[in-house]
Amino acid sequence: MIADLLEGETPLPADVLARRVIELRLERDAQALADRYADLLAYDPTQTYKKGQTIAFQGERLATGVVTAVESGLDPAGFCGRSYGKFKRMTVDIDGETATYAAGIAEGVVEPSVSDLLTALPGAETMSLDDIMEVNGAKILASVNEALQSNPTLVRLAGKWFVRDLMQDVTVGHLNLAEAVLDIAEGGPLTTAEILEQIGGLGDSPQELQEFSLNYAMNEDERFDEVGPAGEVLWYLKRQEPAEVREKPALLRYTRIDYNRDLLTADMLALEAEVDDELSPFDTVEDVDEATVRLIYAHRRLGTIPLNSHTRAIFPTARRAPRINVTLVDAHDGGETYSGWVVNDEQYVYGAAEIYRKYHLPLGAQFTVHRSSTPGHIVIAVPTFRPRVEYVSLMSAKDDRLQFDLQTRHIGAKFDEQMILGIDELAPIEALAKSLTQQKKNLSTVLKLVIPALARLSPQGAAHAKTIYSAVNVLRRCPPGVVLATLEANRDFENVADHYWKLSDA
Incomplete structure (x- = not known):
């Protein structure tokens, strides 16, 4: 394998090297057979x-x-x-x-x-290279990967391998020029080939080796961030990345609460799946062409899209890059585009704020995402119509008390009727949320604030579980399963019927 890397001066992926290993083995066996029967x-x-x-x-x-x-x-x-x-x-x-x-x-x-x-003599190989790879390819590739990883003389980058000592020298001067090129490009993203073209290359070595060498050097330099999806290398200046991408915003942070999932009934589990919160313990649903998003407060406020069990299959992933730069495309408005950032480890996509504001999306609004035919482009489709008058629960706070009032608002987008909420004044709500956090109030205490305030809007004196979940998430980040399990486990709350809850009369 090392000989192949040296001979072509070209970094190669493990699957290509694996095929070459089999080719060499077949050639060696064929020659041994020919030698054995040389006088035949x-x-x-x-x-x-x-x-x-x-x-x-x-x-x-x-x-x-x-x-x-x-x-x-x-x-x-x-x-x-x-x-x-x-x-x-x-x-x-x-x-x-x-x-x-x-x-x-x-x-x-x-x-x-x-x-x-x-070809018919004892010991002759009857399987072709393709046949062997089809039958035993995974096992062979695993062995090749193990051999490559255990060899300290080799370097792996973007799925390709090369000999460390034969990489091109990349100086501080080259890296400074790369930084300047990205700076002029407003941070990026740029391909390695584009950067090499601007800095004058690294000599006369093959282009692929130059790219591999520069990729390795930039990967070791804290100034640069590799933001391409799997199979593609794109570079960005870290200092020009949005703060909300470099560090998870406080509004999205969830302080883990231990709970008993056995308390959740089949109906509760179905509701949890319907909401599809990114914090819910669901595996990614594969082979999804389109996914629906229901906006809760944190995502609406920050302009983020949750990476839940369905949207995870839509947005690109990467082997190592913690952040991936993508283009968000408005399905309407002439296909206007926006810079987006996929933060897979933290389960969110940043960059949709302008779209949310453009269509005046309320909490509980629904839209879909799907892949574009253009690689790296994700289409956001907000179902819109002529704004019409709707009754919306407006959330307000005063003196550490929560209040909801039904008022009319013009809404021109699709929404979940049980999750829609409005907030006219953010400051008092933020102050209440901060106070609850500082006082280390538990979820039950928050629910005792939310449920009675919501119940006043209903003749039955009860609130739907999805409305409770939506309101709780204005005050703190919490997945629906935890909310439902807490309601079920605490005698202070009573399940009226059909997911409606109220404070217990006992």
């Missing part, structure tokens, strides 16, 4: 042979034998029931058994050549 002759009745020669015979199965005697033919008309004219009678030892063959016949059947017979 293919049986041809028209030819003559000498005692001691090894001959291959094609029949129902391939056989090889050593000539033990050669005599002039006697009674040609009677040999094997056929008249051959002049011929030689040849005795051959095949695996300890004696057989007799005719040789030196003037006219005979043309037999296969030795090269044809070699």
